[in-house]
Amino acid sequence: MSSDRIKEAGPGPAVVLLARSLSAGGTERQLVNLAIGLKRNAVDVSVVVFYEGGALDEELRDAGVPLRTAGKTGRWDTLRFARELSSRVAEGNAKVIYSFLEVPNVVAAAGRVGLWRLPVVWGIRSSRMDLDRYGLLHRLIYFAQAPLSRSVDSIIFNSEAGRRRARDLGIVASRNRVIPNGIDVERFRFDPRARASLRRSWGVRDDEPLAGIVARLDPVKNHELFVRASALVGAADARVRFVSIGGGDPERAAMLRELADARGLSSRMIWAGERLDLPSVYSALDLNVLSSTGEGFPNAIAESMACETPVVATDVGDAREIVGDTGRIVDASRPEALADAMLEMVRGGGARSATARERIASRYSIERMISSTCEELRAVAGGGK
DSSP: OOHHHHHHTOSOOOEEEEESOOOSSHHHHHHHHHHHHHHHTTOOEEEEESSOOOTTHHHHHHTTOOEEEOOOOSTTOOHHHHHHHHHHHHHTTOSEEEEESHHHHHHHHHHHHHTOOOOEEEEEOOSOOOGGGSOHHHHHHHHHHHHHHTTSSEEEESOHHHHHHHHHTTOOOSOEEEOOOOBOTTTSOOOHHHHHHHHHHHTOOTTSOEEEEEOOBOGGGOHHHHHHHHHHHHHHOTTOEEEEEOOBOHHHHHHHHHHHHHTTOTTTEEEEEOOSOHHHHHHHOSEEEEOOSOOSSOHHHHHHHHTTOOEEEESOTTHHHHHTTSSEEEOTTOHHHHHHHHHHHHHTTOOOOHHHHHHHHHHSBHHHHHHHHHHHHHHHHTTOO
């Protein structure tokens, strides 16, 4: 179903998109893109978040999409939060709730019994996760999805790998569908001026290849692997510089800095923190590295490819399908394998890849994601018709 056919089909069901927050993450970016796209196609959409103050809040408001918050104050704020959440959802006059990620999924399914009588669609955005890296509560919530999944009306996965993994864990629903993420190729394109400006601000010369990782400081992103591989690359080629783009836990940030310093990268690793100007970031890089241990559809590599930036990625989620023959896929358990692939790519001259951009534009357009999602929400709201 194209965007034009969305409009031809008439007004879609009123939908509430449910998320923990709108922080600067891949899932949150996809939610914002979806909400704005649905609104442009005359779908009555609103967003409800647990916590306000996310980096993407204003973008959503500027687009005219209602954003409501339940004002959660902390982990143990439960009864008041439940009342506020129910009120915020009711304000959206929804016919269907579409939740994103583990905690909102569990809340949406549990709330269906006592808080709202609405069809629930889950969004599952990951495949394999190393749960030993997370606390007990996160692990309990993750595994709670299996028994609760039987009460939801549909599950939308953003990757085939995620759907396979969910089946292994007993996460099932009466309907399920894979809808890959959509990339805005008009926004994500190579910008030579932004490249020169950002590299200059980071103190990176034109003749220094720059390899980066664009990911929040979360254990699943496995920055440790990136740091270890970067140390090997740096030992083999003194020209190469490295940069980490992404915010997160200050303690984890300090730990990663210590690891980088211990590996001899103190003068060659840039810690850029969280940035919202991602097209400029991808344009500044000569190589984008994904070192994750678990992903569904890794936005960072698809967005990078849309900016014609070469990619090396670990073999997680649907990374192999996304990259195709335009980059390199390696074993996530071996820093040496990642380092070898990084060296091969940067020594190839860091040439931009128009083929990579075309692959993203033809396979993963934002229009395709929006139309497919609207089609599924219509089916759920209409009882599967």
